[in-house]
Amino acid sequence: MSAPTYDLGTLHGGLRLPGHKSESTRQPILDVPVPGQLVLPITQHVGDPAQPVVGIGERVLKGQLIAEPDGTLGAPVHASSSGTVIAIEPWPVTRRNGGTAPCIVIECDGKDEAVHNTEPPVDFRTMAPPDLLRKFLQGGIVGLGGAVFPTAQKLMQARTCEIDHLLLNGVECESYISCDDMLMRERAGEVISGAQILMHALQIDVCFLVVESDKPEAIRRLGDVLGEVNDDRIALKQVPTIYPSGGEDQLVQLVTNREVPSGGLPSDVGCLVQNVGTAAAIHDWIINNQPLISRVTTVTGDGVVSPVNVRARIGTPIADIIELAGGYTERAQQLIIGGPMTGKSVTTDNVPLVKATNCILVSSETPSPGPELPCIRCGDCASVCPVQLLPQQLFWYACADDEKKMREFGLMDCIECGCCDLVCPSHIPLTADFRVAKGRIRELADEKARAARARLRFEARNDRLEREKTDRESELAEQKASAKKAGPSAIAEILKRQQEKKEVDD
Amino acid sequence: MEFKRREAPFLAPQVSVSSLMLQVLAAMVPAAMAHVWYFGPGFIFNLLVAALFAAAGEALMLSLRSRKPESGLTDYSALVTAALLAFALPSLTPWWVTATGALFAVVVAKHLYGGLGFNIFNPAMAGYVVVLVAFPMHLNLWVAPSMGDLDYQHLSILQTLAFTLTGSLPEGMTVDAISRATPLDVMKSGLNNARTVTEIRAIPIMGDFGGRGWEWIGNFLAFGGLWLLIKKIIRWQIPVGVFIGLLLPATIMYMLDQGSHASPGFHLFGGATILCAFFIATDPVTAATSPKGRFVYGLGIGLLIYCIRRWGSYADGVAFAVLLMNMAVPAIDYLTRPHIVGHNDGVNRSRSGGNDA
Structure with a gap:
């Protein structure tokens, strides 16, 4: 019997997780060759699905727009190699609840022929920020840290606030994931160039490049490049290796000591956070005119033969990428897209790599911790919660379905980092339970809103009926009054006229 | 290739209730040894009786509540209750006093309130208070510690066991003579x-x-x-x-x-x-x-x-x-609820001059 191996961090709980990063950082980033087939979901971002603008049978080139954004929030999708569109159909994708989503399937011809660019290159420094943001949108740039929020819209929203800090997130706090580490080591210049473009787009001159202390090589490379470009607007900050300091709000708090308000955005406290991979993608698009058609991803875990980081085209089937990492070992039992704390497990490797895929973790089955016991209120969950919730109390109220208390104790502020699960001696799946409880709260809110709408409709109808009734009554009363005023002789006159008219008609 | 599905996180917890309870028990071992050294083997008999009845009470209540008895017994919480009770009782305590305390602790104070995690009162203390109030005469039998010049009355292991089981002292010894x-x-x-x-x-x-x-x-x-x-x-x-x-x-x-x-x-x-x-x-x-x-x-x-x-x-x-x-x-x-990050509960923790006052 041993004490918890997950030690506490210093800043609002958190955990020191076993890193498992060295496995995948031993060799440089490998390029995945053009696959036989590319599967490109039309929803690879937060917002509305993009609308396909190519037909089945159409030949497409690398970098060609194949689906354009529709609605107020979204991003376009580009073909990541040349070939023929053979289908637009539902395909298995990586989502929490599994299932399929509409995808554009391209049969690659292997020529990797790029679309011919006619636009003359424009220096971004001469562009007005709104034009630059429009350009970001066209490049299909979304947040590559995993949240895939369209970058252009994020910046547009931020420009409506008073922003003074750009934070480039190179923290990558989850175990196993090392794609940002390797990207910073190999493409430090592009990351910093992206930061400069972002600063121009935001018209600010403070950028913190935040890297976790377990990435000395990346810090050294970034430092070297910063020395070369001599841009004193950008400061390199090292933060301790504590999960989940890479969460957007947590990073803001860690670096600037500002708390992002509940339900708010970092822009509410003057910050904008972008992943380092996004910065590099922005550089590729603005400087090299290459839209977001590939990304670096970590292939790791005891289920793959040689863990490695790869640069793969968006849409490449996961199975192809795992093959490049030497294929599966005998221990491969779980396929997790993302890290071990917040990733999603999928049942098939037939899913494509998407813009959000920062890690492909193949592992042996998570050992069962034994049966779930009652909560003993030890409070270890509260001591690791980065949002300072009391998960033990929330769990109690979630079991009781007490909506008011769940809200009061901040259920909606839970970031689902999973720290509480790891320290719970009773092995209660708190994060999963809170996910369900959040859904329940939203459901209740919907129900309430529906009931409120129905009540308004009902009241409006009653009002209308009442109004019509009084109108009719007052009209009638008016007629009566005018008739009274005219007196009996007038009535006799009218009746006589009607009589005469009748006679004439006859 | 097909894979198994489960919910995140995929790392297994490293602690368990039973390991916590075992460590609490382990932390009491040196003091228990000291107890036996100074006050004789009575502590061990008290502990055995308390553990036996606490475990029996736990198993009985779990089966009455249609739960698996082993799940409650393997968390060792009943054993911790028994150990605390044994520390609270004098070394010479008749078995039925200890048994009453242990049973009350587990059956009434713990399981009638819903079992582990749901009890309002500390079971060991509830059990101890019940016997303290019900049998005050039997909770006075502290012998003097066996130390140097103190008039320690030695009772052998068998004599102590005999007292625990029958409540009777060896020929010629009276309660007043040995208790202090x-x-x-x-x-x-x-x-x-x-x-x-x-x-x-x-x-x-x-x-x-x-x-x-x-x-x-x-x-x-x-x-x-x-x-x-x-x-x-x-x-x-x-x-x-x-x-x-x-x-x-x-x-x-x-x-x-x-x-x-x-x-x-x-x-x-x-x-x-x-x-x-x-x-x-x-x-x-x-x-x-x-x-x-x-x-x-x-x-x-x-x-x-x-x-x-x-x-x-x-x-x-x-x-x-x-x-x-x-x-x-x-x-x-x-x-004493802590401040939830991002909630503006009277404390302005955001930047000064911000528009979210």
Whole structure:
């Protein structure tokens, strides 16, 4: 019997997780060759699905727009190699609840022929920020840290606030994931160039490049490049290796000591956070005119033969990428897209790599911790919660379905980092339970809103009926009054006229 | 290739209730050995009887509640309850007294409230208070510690076992001959009889700070408690709260009048203070749950212990103090909720001059 191996961090709980990063950082980033087939979901971002603008049978080139954004929030999708569109159909994708989503399937011809660019290159420094943001949108740039929020819209929203800090997130706090580490080591210049473009787009001159202390090589490379470009607007900050300091709000708090308000955005406290991979993608698009058609991803875990980081085209089937990492070992039992704390497990490797895929973790089955016991209120969950919730109390109220208390104790502020699960001696799946409880709260809110709408409709109808009734009554009363005023002789006159008219008609 | 599905996180927890309970038990081992050394083998028999009946009560209640008995028994919580009860009882206690306490603790205080995690009152203390109130005569059989010049009456293992099982002493020995008042009793009755603390402390049973023997058990309990703190099985808030709550008034009163108030050292090492601070009050189920709340909870226990010892009719007040503060836990928890990150609850933690005042 041993004490918890997950030690506490210093800043609002958190955990020191076993890193498992060295496995995948031993060799440089490998390029995945053009696959036989590319599967490109039309929803690879937060917002509305993009609308396909190519037909089945159409030949497409690398970098060609194949689906354009529709609605107020979204991003376009580009073909990541040349070939023929053979289908637009539902395909298995990586989502929490599994299932399929509409995808554009391209049969690659292997020529990797790029679309011919006619636009003359424009220096971004001469562009007005709104034009630059429009350009970001066209490049299909979304947040590559995993949240895939369209970058252009994020910046547009931020420009409506008073922003003074750009934070480039190179923290990558989850175990196993090392794609940002390797990207910073190999493409430090592009990351910093992206930061400069972002600063121009935001018209600010403070950028913190935040890297976790377990990435000395990346810090050294970034430092070297910063020395070369001599841009004193950008400061390199090292933060301790504590999960989940890479969460957007947590990073803001860690670096600037500002708390992002509940339900708010970092822009509410003057910050904008972008992943380092996004910065590099922005550089590729603005400087090299290459839209977001590939990304670096970590292939790791005891289920793959040689863990490695790869640069793969968006849409490449996961199975192809795992093959490049030497294929599966005998221990491969779980396929997790993302890290071990917040990733999603999928049942098939037939899913494509998407813009959000920062890690492909193949592992042996998570050992069962034994049966779930009652909560003993030890409070270890509260001591690791980065949002300072009391998960033990929330769990109690979630079991009781007490909506008011769940809200009061901040259920909606839970970031689902999973720290509480790891320290719970009773092995209660708190994060999963809170996910369900959040859904329940939203459901209740919907129900309430529906009931409120129905009540308004009902009241409006009653009002209308009442109004019509009084109108009719007052009209009638008016007629009566005018008739009274005219007196009996007038009535006799009218009746006589009607009589005469009748006679004439006859 | 097909894979298994499950929900994140995919890392397995490294702790379990049973490992926590086992470590708490392990932390009590040195003190238990000291107990046997000073007060004879009675402790072991008390522990065995308490464990047997606590486990039986647990199994009975779980099967009555249609739960698997092994799930409740393998968390070792009943064993911790039994051990705490054994520490609270005098070394010479008839088996049926111990059994009553253990059964009440597990059946009534724990399972009638919903079992592990749902009980309001600390089971061991509830069990102890029931036997203390019901059988006061049988909870007085503290023998003098076997130390140097003290008139320790040796009872062999078999004689102790015979007393535990039958309640009868060997030929020629009487209860009055072998039992001695505890240091806290001596202090209390001495002060009530208008003797000064210095006079009382001259009585041979008094040690350097508390009572001879007792203070060594206290040392070993503190040692185990510190180990639990280092292992993060318990947190500092409750022990520190108990010590401050007890020692602060004790120090003030002692400084005001050294003749009629026992020293803070005596309060610390006399009686069950250290057992309470590290092992009883730290029971997470019945304690307050937020860090601030736990400190308040400990503080309340310490204060109540002082009040009961000084002005109550019982020599020690640990059990009553713990049970009283158990009742206050819901209120403490409600009033000591921590600030949730991002909530503007009266404290402006965002940047100055921000537009979110």
